[in-house]
Amino acid sequence: MSDIIAIDRVEGAAAEIMRRASIQIPRDYKDGIKVMVEEETSELGRFVLQSMLENWEAAEDDQRPMCADTGLPRYYVKAGNEARVEGGFVALEAALRRATAETTQSIPLRPNRVHPLSRVDHNNNVGIHAPEIQYAFEPDGDWLDITTVHKGGLFGTDYRMLFPGDGIDGIKRFFLDVMLQHGRRGLACQPAIVGIGLGGGKDTCMRLGKEAACLRIVGEPNPDPEIAALEAELTVLGNEIGLGPMGYAGRSMVIDCHIEVGFTHTGAMPMSVHSFCLSSRRATARLFPSGEVEYRTDPQWFTPFYRREGVQ
Amino acid sequence: MSGLREVRLTTPITDEDVAGLRQGDIVFLDGAVYTAREGAYKRVVENGIALPVDIAAHSNVNFHCSPAASVGADGSYSVGAVTATASFRFAKWIEGWFEASSAKMIIGKGGMSEEIYRDIFVPRGAVYLTTVGYGTGALLGRGIREVVDAVWLDDLGIAQAIWIFKIEKFGPFIVDSDGEGTSLFAKSNREIESRLDGLYDGLKPAILSRYGETTARDDEVI
Known part of the structure; x- marks a missing residue:
């Protein structure tokens, strides 16, 4: 052989x-959206998510993107x-x-x-x-x-050099900034899997955040309990903003949050945020x-x- | 979807059609639409190059879109999915495009500013519709019956060419602009603004600020 x-x-x-x-559409993402349809409070938001479910069915039936x-x-x-x-x-x-x-x-x-x-x-x-x-x-x-x-590639991603003194609050604040700046009008095509890179050099920070968004599945937490707790907290925070699908008032913003870390410079805490869209x-x-x-x-x-x- | 009104229109879109639409209506179209975005806008509006076809004779609906399409060895077209691209980037050309095309309806992603609706759309009786999602590319792809033409395909490439499509039950879209020039997107932004101070409460600004950075909560990036 x-x-x-x-x-x-x-x-x-x-x-x-x-x-x-x-x-x-990957099963884990689709199942996550089905839960979000049930929990979405806005009628327009529910219509959007329902349309996406129909769209994925049409894509499979017709074998078109x-x-x-x-x-x-x-x-x-x-x-x-x-x-x-x-x-x-x-x-x-x-x-x-x-x-x-x-x-x-x-x-x-x-x-x-x-x-x-x-x-x-x-x-x-x-x-x-x-x-x-x-x-x-x-x-x-x-x-x-x-x-x-x-x-x-156009919207939903950002990078910022934070410092140890910014702490967890700094992470939350930058997370909110990115959710808002790209969530309005639905530019980020939310609800998204939000990947966060913490640490590394700038390139590693971007790479880890992107991999966290694109290469981990919905419902799979980071094995480090402290990081997993932060993932859960940011997911809730993102869905409390009041932005739903397409930026209409609602609550479906973050289907899951994934954080990956890399050892970084002793004086730094760089952070990147990446949104993997409704067509993950x-x-x-x-x-x-x-x-x-x-x-x-x-x-x-x-x-x-x-x-x-x-x-x- | 009990509270949402569904409307079906046939192109060309008339003044009565536009007047009959309400913000938040769900719209499906029959007839024809064409794609045009920065590539075509730049040529026509900025460089003054005349369109090789009478675009208004085909349709008065401009879709901000690049299709997932390919051209076969025999010159035939294959169109899989179609989805809108973000319209705010085309603000500088939109007035000139209205002049050149007599468009009545723009379909895109994310809407345009209320200033543009008020100053450019409303005086022309034009309306902005947004795609849903984004994006329902497969559903919209189903609505395309025929590729009539792909104008400037060699000059602009597949993504930027002007594609003219015959369509049937093409949608769904959501009406964003109204006769006063307000935007459903902008209204949604205003609706959530009251919550934002509470969300940021206690979170100190970043130690290293960014040049030109604002912390005004009603700012938009478009």
Whole structure:
């Protein structure tokens, strides 16, 4: 039996998760919205959420994207330490770029990716640093996990350098600022999974917050009880603002809050906030050397190893 | 959805159609709509380039949208989902666009300011409708019966081209502007403002402020 993951399997699985992510709303998110419909006090807010439930059904029935702004497609690759890919990682990246271009045409996705200055659009969502491909590793295992996330990019995200003296109050205040500035008129397409990055350098802070929003599922708290308590508190706070779907008065703002931390500068407490929208597009494939592929909607990105704190 | 009124209109939208709409109505459309956003606006309004088609003859409904679409090797179009994009970014061109297009209805995301409604929409008898969600891309995609044309596709690309669609039961949309120039979004903002001081109560401003930062609670970022 082969001990190498075939490259055509990689391309096929990447195309399949592109399709699934754009068309099928993850179960955890949909179930969360069903609860929020029941709890929403405003009639217009309930109409909006009910329309979204109908929209997801239409997307699956017709096999068309649930939203036309199909975001910025990107990949998260996690490799078991024993995993080997035919052609190596250069071949892997080429396969992911091909899958992006091919599915942009075949699904179709909106070709959102353009050059920031010339605005040149290759109509395939591929370009300089596009799609992004990020890596993580896991001890043991000969498998390869490929996750795609199609997150919208215009609203709902912000970063701020806070300091230890700002404390938990500073975190709450900046959280409220972001919910309000992008929640009005529903620019953030709430209710959203709100991901918060705390600590790290600025880039790590942004990365952790984005991963918290896009790679953890609704209803899964951080394993650190202190962080989990803050997640719960911010979820309640967000839903007490009085902003509902589309910024109409209501209470459905935060479907879940996920916080991820990274060790940071002794004088700092940087914070990033990211809103993953009403079309929370994510899908994962696990590829084995046998050729077998398993699909799921939980990326299982955050593992004890990924969050490790010690030297080893 | 007992309290919400559903209205079905056929394009072209008339003055009577607009006058009959109430803020918060749920609207579905039949007929035709076209997409136009910054790419087309800049060409027509800023650069004075004439539209190659008589857009008003097709429709007087402008959808702020880029479709999830592709063009086949044979030149055929495939449209999957359509969703609106945030309209506030097009404020600088909207008056010029009304002049060039004779539009009566703008459909988008998030509405525009009450000043724009009052000064630009109301005098022209025009109305702003918002998409729902956002966004009900699959439901709206179902409402598209035919692609009539994709104007300036080569110049502007798929996302910015002017797509003209024949539509049937295209919606839902929510009426945002009214004859006085008020906005349902802005009204909602005012409704929640009274709660905000309580929410921020006891939370000290950040140690490091940001250049030009405001803490006025009625500020909007658009």
